[in-house]
Amino acid sequence: MFNEEITCRSCDTLLSIPFEDELNIYSCPDCNIEIKTQIKNKHPRAEFSLHTNKILCIDFGTSSIRASVRDNDGIPIPLEIGEAFNSSIDKASIPSAIFISASGDEVLFGEDALSQGLKGKESHLFEISPKKWIVSNQLEEFIFGKAGLTKSHLLSGLLNQALNGLCKCLGLTIFELKNYEIRVSHPVWNDKNKAEVMLNFEKIISDSFLIGNDSGEVISKHSLFSKINGHLSTTSYSSVDVIEPIAAALELFNNSQNSREFCVIIDVGAGTTDMASFISLTPDVHRIKRKLIRISEPISIYKAGDLIDNEVINLIKNKCKSIDKASLKLLSIRRRQIKELLFKDSRIFEVNVEVKLSELNESEEIKKMCSDIKQGFEALIEQSSAQILPFVTASNHRVDQVKVIFSGGGSKIKFLRDVIGKSVLISGKRLPISIIDSVSPYRSLPASYDRLAVALGGTTPDDDWPVTEYKTAPITGHRAYFL
Numbered sequence: 076m077f078n079e080e081i082t083c084r085s086c087d088t089l090l091s092i093p094f095e096d097e098l099n100i101y102s103c104p105d106c107n108i109e110i111k112t113q114i115k116n117k118h119p120r121a122e123f124s125l126h127t128n129k130i131l132c133i134d135f136g137t138s139s140i141r142a143s144v145r146d147n148d149g150i151p152i153p154l155e156i157g158e159a160f161n162s163s164i165d166k167a168s169i170p171s172a173i174f175i176s177a178s179g180d181e182v183l184f185g186e187d188a189l190s191q192g193l194k195g196k197e198s199h200l201f202e203i204s205p206k207k208w209i210v211s212n213q214l215e216e217f218i219f220g221k222a223g224l225t226k227s228h229l230l231s232g233l234l235n236q237a238l239n240g241l242c243k244c245l246g247l248t249i250f251e252l253k254n255y256e257i258r259v260s261h262p263v264w265n266d267k268n269k270a271e272v273m274l275n276f277e278k279i280i281s282d283s284f285l286i287g288n289d290s291g292e293v294i295s296k297h298s299l300f301s302k303i304n305g306h307l308s309t310t311s312y313s314s315v316d317v318i319e320p321i322a323a324a325l326e327l328f329n330n331s332q333n334s335r336e337f338c339v340i341i342d343v344g345a346g347t348t349d350m351a352s353f354i355s356l357t358p359d360v361h362r363i364k365r366k367l368i369r370i371s372e373p374i375s376i377y378k379a380g381d382l383i384d385n386e387v388i389n390l391i392k393n394k395c396k397s398i399d400k401a402s403l404k405l406l407s408i409r410r411r412q413i414k415e416l417l418f419k420d421s422r423i424f425e426v427n428v429e430v431k432l433s434e435l436n437e438s439e440e441i442k443k444m445c446s447d448i449k450q451g452f453e454a455l456i457e458q459s460s461a462q463i464l465p466f467v468t469a470s471n472h473r474v475d476q477v478k479v480i481f482s483g484g485g486s487k488i489k490f491l492r493d494v495i496g497k498s499v500l501i502s503g504k505r506l507p508i509s510i511i512d513s514v515s516p517y518r519s520l521p522a523s524y525d526r527l528a529v530a531l532g533g534t535t536p537d538d539d540w541p542v543t544e545y546k547t548a549p550i551t552g553h554r555a556y557f558l
Protein backbone atom coordinates (compact mmCIF):
# COMPACT_ATOMS: atom_id res chain seq x y z
CA MET A 76 0.00 0.00 0.00
CA PHE A 77 1.31 3.44 -0.70
CA ASN A 78 0.14 6.73 0.59
CA GLU A 79 -0.14 9.65 -1.69
CA GLU A 80 -0.38 13.29 -0.83
CA ILE A 81 -3.01 15.04 -2.85
CA THR A 82 -4.75 18.36 -2.61
CA CYS A 83 -8.52 18.27 -2.36
CA ARG A 84 -9.89 19.67 -5.59
CA SER A 85 -12.72 21.41 -3.84
CA CYS A 86 -11.15 23.07 -0.77
CA ASP A 87 -7.36 22.67 -1.27
CA THR A 88 -6.84 20.72 1.98
CA LEU A 89 -3.74 18.51 1.79
CA LEU A 90 -4.74 14.87 2.22
CA SER A 91 -2.63 11.76 2.65
CA ILE A 92 -4.59 8.93 1.06
CA PRO A 93 -3.71 5.26 0.69
CA PHE A 94 -3.94 3.93 -2.85
CA GLU A 95 -4.71 0.20 -2.85
CA ASP A 96 -5.74 -2.54 -5.23
CA GLU A 97 -9.35 -2.26 -4.21
CA LEU A 98 -11.51 0.69 -4.92
CA ASN A 99 -11.75 2.89 -1.86
CA ILE A 100 -13.85 5.90 -1.30
CA TYR A 101 -12.66 8.61 1.05
CA SER A 102 -14.21 11.87 2.12
CA CYS A 103 -12.29 15.07 2.46
CA PRO A 104 -12.51 15.91 6.20
CA ASP A 105 -13.00 19.59 5.43
CA CYS A 106 -15.53 19.69 2.60
CA ASN A 107 -16.76 16.09 2.52
CA ILE A 108 -16.13 15.68 -1.20
CA GLU A 109 -15.93 12.05 -2.25
CA ILE A 110 -12.52 10.88 -3.48
CA LYS A 111 -12.22 7.51 -5.16
CA THR A 112 -8.82 5.82 -5.14
CA GLN A 113 -7.46 2.66 -6.64
CA ILE A 114 -4.29 1.44 -8.26
CA LYS A 115 -4.89 -0.10 -11.62
CA ASN A 116 -2.32 -1.36 -14.01
CA LYS A 117 -1.33 1.45 -16.29
CA HIS A 118 -3.61 3.83 -14.45
CA PRO A 119 -2.32 7.31 -15.13
CA ARG A 120 -2.81 8.62 -11.65
CA ALA A 121 -1.29 5.70 -9.78
CA GLU A 122 1.77 5.71 -11.95
CA PHE A 123 2.17 9.30 -12.87
CA SER A 124 4.91 11.14 -11.10
CA LEU A 125 4.19 14.77 -10.40
CA HIS A 126 7.89 15.35 -9.82
CA THR A 127 8.70 15.79 -13.43
CA ASN A 128 9.81 18.81 -15.36
CA LYS A 129 8.02 17.61 -18.45
CA ILE A 130 4.62 19.17 -18.84
CA LEU A 131 1.96 18.48 -21.44
CA CYS A 132 -1.07 20.70 -21.75
CA ILE A 133 -4.13 19.67 -23.71
CA ASP A 134 -6.50 22.51 -24.54
CA PHE A 135 -9.77 20.60 -24.67
CA GLY A 136 -11.81 23.10 -26.67
CA THR A 137 -15.49 22.98 -27.56
CA SER A 138 -14.71 23.03 -31.28
CA SER A 139 -11.18 21.59 -31.34
CA ILE A 140 -8.33 20.20 -29.26
CA ARG A 141 -4.75 21.48 -29.29
CA ALA A 142 -1.72 20.48 -27.23
CA SER A 143 1.74 21.67 -26.26
CA VAL A 144 4.72 20.26 -24.46
CA ARG A 145 7.37 21.91 -22.32
CA ASP A 146 10.53 20.11 -21.26
CA ASN A 147 13.35 21.12 -18.92
CA ASP A 148 14.50 23.74 -21.41
CA GLY A 149 11.42 25.84 -20.61
CA ILE A 150 10.22 26.40 -24.17
CA PRO A 151 6.60 25.46 -24.94
CA ILE A 152 6.24 23.65 -28.23
CA PRO A 153 2.88 23.19 -29.95
CA LEU A 154 2.37 19.61 -31.07
CA GLU A 155 1.15 18.93 -34.59
CA ILE A 156 -1.66 16.64 -33.51
CA GLY A 157 -3.83 17.96 -36.34
CA GLU A 158 -1.22 16.93 -38.89
CA ALA A 159 -1.15 13.47 -37.30
CA PHE A 160 -4.82 13.02 -38.25
CA ASN A 161 -4.99 15.13 -41.45
CA SER A 162 -7.14 17.71 -39.73
CA SER A 163 -9.13 20.09 -41.92
CA ILE A 164 -8.79 22.85 -39.31
CA ASP A 165 -5.01 23.23 -39.09
CA LYS A 166 -1.87 21.27 -38.26
CA ALA A 167 -2.31 21.75 -34.51
CA SER A 168 -6.02 21.05 -34.01
CA ILE A 169 -8.17 17.95 -33.84
CA PRO A 170 -11.87 18.73 -34.32
CA SER A 171 -13.81 17.94 -31.14
CA ALA A 172 -16.37 16.07 -33.25
CA ILE A 173 -17.94 12.69 -32.45
CA PHE A 174 -19.85 10.57 -34.97
CA ILE A 175 -21.59 7.24 -34.36
CA SER A 176 -22.90 5.32 -37.35
CA ALA A 177 -26.58 4.41 -37.38
CA SER A 178 -25.78 0.80 -36.39
CA GLY A 179 -23.29 1.75 -33.68
CA ASP A 180 -20.60 -0.36 -35.36
CA GLU A 181 -18.44 2.69 -35.98
CA VAL A 182 -17.60 5.28 -33.34
CA LEU A 183 -15.48 8.03 -34.88
CA PHE A 184 -13.64 10.94 -33.29
CA GLY A 185 -11.99 14.10 -34.56
CA GLU A 186 -11.47 14.62 -38.30
CA ASP A 187 -13.01 11.26 -39.29
CA ALA A 188 -16.13 12.13 -37.31
CA LEU A 189 -16.32 15.65 -38.75
CA SER A 190 -15.93 14.57 -42.35
CA GLN A 191 -18.54 11.81 -42.06
CA GLY A 192 -20.93 14.13 -40.27
CA LEU A 193 -20.53 16.99 -42.75
CA LYS A 194 -21.33 14.62 -45.60
CA GLY A 195 -24.73 14.28 -43.96
CA LYS A 196 -24.20 10.53 -43.56
CA GLU A 197 -26.92 8.73 -41.61
CA SER A 198 -25.89 8.60 -37.97
CA HIS A 199 -26.95 7.59 -34.51
CA LEU A 200 -25.13 10.66 -33.16
CA PHE A 201 -23.17 13.53 -34.65
CA GLU A 202 -21.95 16.25 -32.31
CA ILE A 203 -19.52 19.06 -33.08
CA SER A 204 -19.48 20.57 -29.57
CA PRO A 205 -19.54 17.62 -27.18
CA LYS A 206 -17.73 19.51 -24.41
CA LYS A 207 -21.04 21.25 -23.65
CA TRP A 208 -22.26 17.94 -22.15
CA ILE A 209 -20.00 18.54 -19.17
CA VAL A 210 -21.76 21.63 -17.88
CA SER A 211 -25.23 20.68 -19.02
CA ASN A 212 -25.08 17.63 -16.78
CA GLN A 213 -25.56 15.09 -19.55
CA LEU A 214 -22.47 12.99 -18.90
CA GLU A 215 -24.24 9.94 -17.51
CA GLU A 216 -26.79 9.85 -20.34
CA PHE A 217 -26.70 6.56 -22.21
CA ILE A 218 -26.13 6.69 -25.95
CA PHE A 219 -27.94 3.45 -26.70
CA GLY A 220 -30.97 2.64 -24.57
CA LYS A 221 -30.62 2.19 -20.85
CA ALA A 222 -27.10 0.82 -20.46
CA GLY A 223 -23.64 0.80 -22.01
CA LEU A 224 -21.88 3.73 -23.50
CA THR A 225 -22.42 7.15 -21.91
CA LYS A 226 -21.59 10.66 -23.09
CA SER A 227 -18.78 10.69 -20.53
CA HIS A 228 -17.25 7.63 -22.27
CA LEU A 229 -17.48 9.38 -25.64
CA LEU A 230 -15.60 12.41 -24.33
CA SER A 231 -12.90 10.05 -23.02
CA GLY A 232 -12.73 8.50 -26.48
CA LEU A 233 -12.27 11.93 -28.02
CA LEU A 234 -9.57 12.87 -25.53
CA ASN A 235 -7.92 9.51 -26.15
CA GLN A 236 -7.53 10.52 -29.78
CA ALA A 237 -5.71 13.65 -28.63
CA LEU A 238 -3.45 11.47 -26.44
CA ASN A 239 -2.74 9.31 -29.48
CA GLY A 240 -1.91 12.44 -31.44
CA LEU A 241 0.52 13.50 -28.71
CA CYS A 242 2.07 10.05 -28.74
CA LYS A 243 2.55 10.15 -32.51
CA CYS A 244 4.23 13.56 -32.25
CA LEU A 245 6.48 12.55 -29.35
CA GLY A 246 7.16 8.98 -30.52
CA LEU A 247 5.78 7.53 -27.28
CA THR A 248 3.12 5.08 -26.17
CA ILE A 249 0.28 6.24 -23.94
CA PHE A 250 1.89 4.36 -21.06
CA GLU A 251 5.09 6.32 -21.56
CA LEU A 252 3.21 9.58 -21.09
CA LYS A 253 3.58 8.79 -17.37
CA ASN A 254 6.86 10.69 -17.53
CA TYR A 255 4.93 13.89 -18.15
CA GLU A 256 2.67 15.92 -15.98
CA ILE A 257 -0.58 15.97 -17.95
CA ARG A 258 -2.76 19.05 -17.71
CA VAL A 259 -6.11 19.56 -19.38
CA SER A 260 -7.56 23.06 -19.61
CA HIS A 261 -11.14 23.96 -18.80
CA PRO A 262 -13.32 27.07 -18.43
CA VAL A 263 -14.53 28.39 -15.08
CA TRP A 264 -17.26 25.95 -14.18
CA ASN A 265 -20.66 27.36 -13.23
CA ASP A 266 -20.97 27.80 -9.48
CA LYS A 267 -23.70 25.20 -9.35
CA ASN A 268 -22.11 21.76 -8.65
CA LYS A 269 -18.62 23.12 -9.38
CA ALA A 270 -16.82 20.41 -7.40
CA GLU A 271 -18.89 17.64 -8.94
CA VAL A 272 -18.29 18.96 -12.45
CA MET A 273 -14.54 19.00 -11.78
CA LEU A 274 -14.60 15.40 -10.57
CA ASN A 275 -16.55 14.35 -13.67
CA PHE A 276 -14.01 16.17 -15.82
CA GLU A 277 -11.16 14.35 -14.12
CA LYS A 278 -12.91 11.02 -14.63
CA ILE A 279 -13.14 11.75 -18.37
CA ILE A 280 -9.39 12.41 -18.38
CA SER A 281 -8.56 9.25 -16.41
CA ASP A 282 -10.80 7.10 -18.61
CA SER A 283 -9.16 8.47 -21.74
CA PHE A 284 -5.95 6.69 -20.77
CA LEU A 285 -7.72 3.36 -20.35
CA ILE A 286 -8.63 3.19 -24.05
CA GLY A 287 -4.94 2.85 -24.88
CA ASN A 288 -3.03 3.31 -28.09
CA ASP A 289 -4.62 3.53 -31.50
CA SER A 290 -4.28 0.00 -32.89
CA GLY A 291 -5.99 0.83 -36.16
CA GLU A 292 -9.09 -1.20 -35.22
CA VAL A 293 -12.52 0.22 -35.96
CA ILE A 294 -13.99 1.33 -32.65
CA SER A 295 -17.55 0.18 -32.11
CA LYS A 296 -19.97 0.97 -29.31
CA HIS A 297 -19.09 -2.42 -27.75
CA SER A 298 -15.31 -2.17 -27.99
CA LEU A 299 -15.20 1.38 -26.64
CA PHE A 300 -17.44 0.42 -23.75
CA SER A 301 -15.49 -2.71 -22.86
CA LYS A 302 -12.20 -0.80 -22.83
CA ILE A 303 -13.45 1.69 -20.27
CA ASN A 304 -15.95 -0.37 -18.34
CA GLY A 305 -14.63 -2.42 -15.45
CA HIS A 306 -11.68 -0.13 -14.90
CA LEU A 307 -12.63 2.16 -12.10
CA SER A 308 -10.96 5.47 -12.47
CA THR A 309 -9.28 7.53 -9.88
CA THR A 310 -9.22 11.24 -10.33
CA SER A 311 -6.35 12.49 -12.42
CA TYR A 312 -4.31 15.29 -10.94
CA SER A 313 -1.95 17.87 -12.19
CA SER A 314 -0.15 20.35 -10.00
CA VAL A 315 -2.02 23.34 -11.37
CA ASP A 316 -5.60 23.75 -12.41
CA VAL A 317 -5.41 25.06 -15.97
CA ILE A 318 -8.22 27.58 -16.34
CA GLU A 319 -8.37 28.72 -19.95
CA PRO A 320 -8.03 32.54 -19.67
CA ILE A 321 -5.17 32.27 -17.16
CA ALA A 322 -3.25 29.93 -19.43
CA ALA A 323 -3.86 32.23 -22.41
CA ALA A 324 -2.66 35.27 -20.44
CA LEU A 325 0.56 33.50 -19.46
CA GLU A 326 1.36 33.10 -23.12
CA LEU A 327 0.04 36.34 -24.56
CA PHE A 328 1.10 39.02 -22.08
CA ASN A 329 4.68 38.81 -23.21
CA ASN A 330 5.64 42.39 -23.83
CA SER A 331 8.92 43.63 -22.43
CA GLN A 332 8.23 47.33 -21.93
CA ASN A 333 9.42 48.60 -18.60
CA SER A 334 6.00 49.44 -17.20
CA ARG A 335 3.25 48.30 -14.90
CA GLU A 336 0.13 47.38 -16.84
CA PHE A 337 -3.46 46.50 -16.09
CA CYS A 338 -4.26 43.64 -18.46
CA VAL A 339 -7.42 41.74 -19.27
CA ILE A 340 -7.52 38.62 -21.40
CA ILE A 341 -10.73 37.74 -23.25
CA ASP A 342 -10.72 34.28 -24.83
CA VAL A 343 -13.59 33.90 -27.30
CA GLY A 344 -14.01 30.22 -28.09
CA ALA A 345 -16.90 28.17 -29.43
CA GLY A 346 -18.56 27.35 -26.10
CA THR A 347 -17.39 30.06 -23.73
CA THR A 348 -16.00 33.57 -23.55
CA ASP A 349 -13.46 33.46 -20.73
CA MET A 350 -11.90 36.46 -18.99
CA ALA A 351 -9.32 37.20 -16.31
CA SER A 352 -7.48 40.33 -15.18
CA PHE A 353 -3.87 40.84 -14.17
CA ILE A 354 -1.24 43.33 -13.19
CA SER A 355 1.77 42.83 -15.39
CA LEU A 356 5.17 44.10 -14.24
CA THR A 357 8.49 44.05 -16.00
CA PRO A 358 11.17 43.50 -13.36
CA ASP A 359 14.75 44.45 -13.93
CA VAL A 360 16.15 40.95 -13.62
CA HIS A 361 18.32 39.15 -16.12
CA ARG A 362 16.34 36.71 -18.30
CA ILE A 363 13.06 37.52 -16.58
CA LYS A 364 10.61 39.23 -18.84
CA ARG A 365 7.70 40.05 -16.60
CA LYS A 366 5.65 39.19 -13.58
CA LEU A 367 1.97 38.45 -13.90
CA ILE A 368 -0.27 38.82 -10.90
CA ARG A 369 -3.85 37.70 -10.99
CA ILE A 370 -6.17 40.32 -9.53
CA SER A 371 -9.63 38.87 -9.99
CA GLU A 372 -11.41 35.57 -10.14
CA PRO A 373 -11.54 34.51 -13.79
CA ILE A 374 -15.01 34.20 -15.29
CA SER A 375 -16.58 32.21 -18.10
CA ILE A 376 -19.67 33.33 -19.94
CA TYR A 377 -21.34 30.44 -21.67
CA LYS A 378 -21.97 32.42 -24.83
CA ALA A 379 -19.50 32.36 -27.74
CA GLY A 380 -19.05 31.05 -31.31
CA ASP A 381 -21.70 28.32 -31.05
CA LEU A 382 -24.39 30.87 -30.21
CA ILE A 383 -23.37 32.89 -33.26
CA ASP A 384 -23.59 29.75 -35.45
CA ASN A 385 -27.18 29.20 -34.32
CA GLU A 386 -28.09 32.81 -34.94
CA VAL A 387 -26.74 32.65 -38.50
CA ILE A 388 -28.95 29.62 -39.16
CA ASN A 389 -31.94 31.44 -37.64
CA LEU A 390 -31.38 34.38 -39.98
CA ILE A 391 -31.29 32.05 -42.99
CA LYS A 392 -34.42 30.23 -41.79
CA ASN A 393 -36.34 33.45 -41.23
CA LYS A 394 -35.54 34.68 -44.72
CA CYS A 395 -36.28 31.45 -46.51
CA LYS A 396 -40.04 31.16 -47.07
CA SER A 397 -40.09 27.39 -47.37
CA ILE A 398 -37.30 25.11 -46.36
CA ASP A 399 -37.60 21.34 -46.21
CA LYS A 400 -36.47 19.31 -43.23
CA ALA A 401 -33.51 17.69 -44.99
CA SER A 402 -32.06 21.06 -46.13
CA LEU A 403 -32.52 22.47 -42.65
CA LYS A 404 -30.68 19.52 -41.14
CA LEU A 405 -27.79 19.99 -43.55
CA LEU A 406 -27.65 23.71 -42.78
CA SER A 407 -27.53 22.95 -39.09
CA ILE A 408 -24.74 20.38 -39.56
CA ARG A 409 -22.69 22.95 -41.50
CA ARG A 410 -23.52 25.87 -39.17
CA ARG A 411 -19.96 26.50 -37.96
CA GLN A 412 -18.53 26.49 -41.48
CA ILE A 413 -21.34 28.76 -42.78
CA LYS A 414 -20.74 31.24 -39.95
CA GLU A 415 -16.97 31.33 -40.59
CA LEU A 416 -17.66 32.02 -44.28
CA LEU A 417 -19.98 34.88 -43.31
CA PHE A 418 -17.20 36.47 -41.22
CA LYS A 419 -14.73 35.95 -44.06
CA ASP A 420 -16.84 37.24 -46.96
CA SER A 421 -19.29 39.50 -45.06
CA ARG A 422 -22.17 37.75 -46.85
CA ILE A 423 -23.34 34.23 -47.60
CA PHE A 424 -25.79 32.63 -50.00
CA GLU A 425 -27.55 29.53 -48.72
CA VAL A 426 -30.83 27.90 -49.86
CA ASN A 427 -31.34 30.80 -52.27
CA VAL A 428 -31.18 33.51 -49.65
CA GLU A 429 -28.49 36.05 -48.91
CA VAL A 430 -27.47 36.95 -45.36
CA LYS A 431 -25.13 39.85 -44.66
CA LEU A 432 -22.80 40.24 -41.70
CA SER A 433 -24.48 43.56 -40.91
CA GLU A 434 -27.76 41.69 -40.36
CA LEU A 435 -26.06 39.39 -37.87
CA ASN A 436 -24.64 42.39 -36.00
CA GLU A 437 -28.16 43.81 -35.66
CA SER A 438 -29.83 40.64 -34.41
CA GLU A 439 -31.36 40.69 -30.93
CA GLU A 440 -29.57 37.49 -29.84
CA ILE A 441 -26.18 38.93 -30.81
CA LYS A 442 -26.96 42.20 -29.04
CA LYS A 443 -27.89 40.24 -25.92
CA MET A 444 -24.68 38.21 -26.18
CA CYS A 445 -22.62 41.41 -26.49
CA SER A 446 -24.40 42.93 -23.53
CA ASP A 447 -23.78 39.82 -21.37
CA ILE A 448 -20.10 39.83 -22.31
CA LYS A 449 -19.84 43.56 -21.58
CA GLN A 450 -21.51 43.01 -18.21
CA GLY A 451 -19.04 40.23 -17.37
CA PHE A 452 -16.15 42.49 -18.37
CA GLU A 453 -17.40 45.32 -16.17
CA ALA A 454 -17.85 42.95 -13.23
CA LEU A 455 -14.26 41.80 -13.70
CA ILE A 456 -13.02 45.41 -13.71
CA GLU A 457 -15.08 46.14 -10.62
CA GLN A 458 -13.57 43.13 -8.86
CA SER A 459 -10.06 44.26 -9.80
CA SER A 460 -10.58 47.85 -8.73
CA ALA A 461 -9.29 47.60 -5.13
CA GLN A 462 -5.98 46.14 -6.33
CA ILE A 463 -5.56 48.48 -9.27
CA LEU A 464 -6.74 51.78 -7.74
CA PRO A 465 -3.43 52.66 -6.00
CA PHE A 466 -1.70 52.48 -9.40
CA VAL A 467 -4.40 54.46 -11.16
CA THR A 468 -3.89 57.36 -8.74
CA ALA A 469 -0.10 57.00 -8.33
CA SER A 470 2.08 59.95 -9.25
CA ASN A 471 4.76 57.76 -10.84
CA HIS A 472 4.37 54.81 -13.19
CA ARG A 473 0.65 55.44 -13.25
CA VAL A 474 -1.68 52.91 -14.82
CA ASP A 475 -3.70 54.98 -17.27
CA GLN A 476 -5.39 52.40 -19.47
CA VAL A 477 -6.76 48.88 -19.54
CA LYS A 478 -4.86 46.73 -21.96
CA VAL A 479 -7.08 44.04 -23.46
CA ILE A 480 -5.88 41.09 -25.51
CA PHE A 481 -8.41 38.87 -27.29
CA SER A 482 -7.57 35.23 -27.87
CA GLY A 483 -9.37 32.18 -29.24
CA GLY A 484 -10.93 31.60 -32.65
CA GLY A 485 -13.34 34.50 -32.11
CA SER A 486 -10.60 36.98 -31.23
CA LYS A 487 -11.20 39.12 -34.33
CA ILE A 488 -14.99 39.41 -34.10
CA LYS A 489 -15.65 43.10 -34.55
CA PHE A 490 -18.93 43.42 -32.65
CA LEU A 491 -17.27 41.95 -29.53
CA ARG A 492 -14.20 44.17 -29.84
CA ASP A 493 -16.46 47.20 -30.30
CA VAL A 494 -18.50 46.48 -27.21
CA ILE A 495 -15.38 45.99 -25.03
CA GLY A 496 -13.52 48.92 -26.55
CA LYS A 497 -15.37 51.64 -24.63
CA SER A 498 -13.78 53.16 -21.50
CA VAL A 499 -14.45 51.85 -17.97
CA LEU A 500 -14.84 53.56 -14.60
CA ILE A 501 -12.60 52.61 -11.68
CA SER A 502 -13.63 54.35 -8.45
CA GLY A 503 -14.72 57.44 -10.36
CA LYS A 504 -11.69 57.50 -12.69
CA ARG A 505 -12.32 56.78 -16.35
CA LEU A 506 -9.75 54.54 -18.04
CA PRO A 507 -9.62 54.06 -21.80
CA ILE A 508 -9.44 50.54 -23.21
CA SER A 509 -6.57 49.66 -25.47
CA ILE A 510 -7.13 46.50 -27.49
CA ILE A 511 -3.75 45.04 -28.39
CA ASP A 512 -3.22 42.39 -31.03
CA SER A 513 -1.15 39.49 -29.76
CA VAL A 514 2.31 39.27 -31.29
CA SER A 515 3.78 35.83 -31.62
CA PRO A 516 7.41 35.45 -30.56
CA TYR A 517 7.62 32.31 -32.71
CA ARG A 518 8.86 32.29 -36.28
CA SER A 519 6.29 29.77 -37.41
CA LEU A 520 3.36 28.07 -35.77
CA PRO A 521 1.13 25.19 -36.90
CA ALA A 522 -2.03 27.22 -36.06
CA SER A 523 -2.91 30.81 -35.26
CA TYR A 524 -1.21 32.15 -32.14
CA ASP A 525 -4.61 33.28 -30.80
CA ARG A 526 -5.90 29.73 -30.82
CA LEU A 527 -2.72 28.12 -29.50
CA ALA A 528 -2.36 30.46 -26.53
CA VAL A 529 -4.15 28.27 -23.96
CA ALA A 530 -2.17 25.14 -24.87
CA LEU A 531 1.15 27.02 -24.87
CA GLY A 532 0.55 28.99 -21.66
CA GLY A 533 -0.93 25.92 -19.99
CA THR A 534 2.51 24.31 -19.89
CA THR A 535 3.88 27.08 -17.64
CA PRO A 536 5.65 25.52 -14.62
CA ASP A 537 4.00 25.74 -11.18
CA ASP A 538 6.38 28.35 -9.85
CA ASP A 539 5.41 30.77 -12.58
CA TRP A 540 1.66 30.25 -12.25
CA PRO A 541 0.01 33.57 -11.28
CA VAL A 542 -1.12 34.04 -7.72
CA THR A 543 -3.46 36.62 -6.25
CA GLU A 544 -1.15 37.62 -3.39
CA TYR A 545 0.59 40.78 -4.46
CA LYS A 546 3.44 40.24 -1.98
CA THR A 547 4.51 36.93 -3.42
CA ALA A 548 4.42 37.93 -7.04
CA PRO A 549 5.25 35.03 -9.31
CA ILE A 550 7.94 35.18 -11.91
CA THR A 551 7.09 34.39 -15.45
CA GLY A 552 9.99 33.14 -17.48
CA HIS A 553 11.73 34.70 -20.39
CA ARG A 554 10.00 34.11 -23.69
CA ALA A 555 12.23 35.74 -26.25
CA TYR A 556 13.00 32.60 -28.21
CA PHE A 557 12.21 31.26 -31.61
CA LEU A 558 11.21 27.81 -32.70
Ligand SMILES: Nc1ncnc2c1ncn2[C@@H]1O[C@H](COP(=O)(O)OP(=O)(O)OP(=O)(O)O)[C@@H](O)[C@H]1O
Nearest residue numbers: 136137138139344345346347380381418483484485
Ligand atom coordinates in the same frame (compact mmCIF):
# COMPACT_ATOMS: atom_id res chain seq x y z
N1 LIG B 1 -12.50 34.05 -38.70
C1 LIG B 1 -13.38 33.76 -37.73
N2 LIG B 1 -14.33 34.65 -37.39
C2 LIG B 1 -15.22 34.38 -36.42
N3 LIG B 1 -15.23 33.24 -35.71
C3 LIG B 1 -14.30 32.32 -36.02
C4 LIG B 1 -13.32 32.53 -37.02
N4 LIG B 1 -12.51 31.45 -37.06
C5 LIG B 1 -12.96 30.60 -36.13
N5 LIG B 1 -14.03 31.11 -35.49
C6 LIG B 1 -14.82 30.50 -34.44
O1 LIG B 1 -14.04 30.40 -33.26
C7 LIG B 1 -14.53 29.29 -32.50
C8 LIG B 1 -13.39 28.37 -32.22
O2 LIG B 1 -12.45 29.04 -31.43
P1 LIG B 1 -11.51 28.22 -30.45
O3 LIG B 1 -10.81 27.17 -31.21
O4 LIG B 1 -10.72 29.20 -29.70
O5 LIG B 1 -12.65 27.56 -29.53
P2 LIG B 1 -12.52 26.29 -28.58
O6 LIG B 1 -11.25 26.39 -27.83
O7 LIG B 1 -12.73 25.07 -29.39
O8 LIG B 1 -13.80 26.50 -27.65
P3 LIG B 1 -13.91 26.84 -26.08
O9 LIG B 1 -12.66 27.54 -25.68
O10 LIG B 1 -15.12 27.70 -25.98
O11 LIG B 1 -14.10 25.53 -25.41
C9 LIG B 1 -15.58 28.59 -33.35
O12 LIG B 1 -16.87 29.02 -32.98
C10 LIG B 1 -15.21 29.07 -34.74
O13 LIG B 1 -16.29 29.01 -35.65
Ligand SMILES: [Mg+2]
Nearest residue numbers: 136137344483
Ligand atom coordinates in the same frame (compact mmCIF):
# COMPACT_ATOMS: atom_id res chain seq x y z
MG1 LIG C 1 -10.74 27.51 -26.16
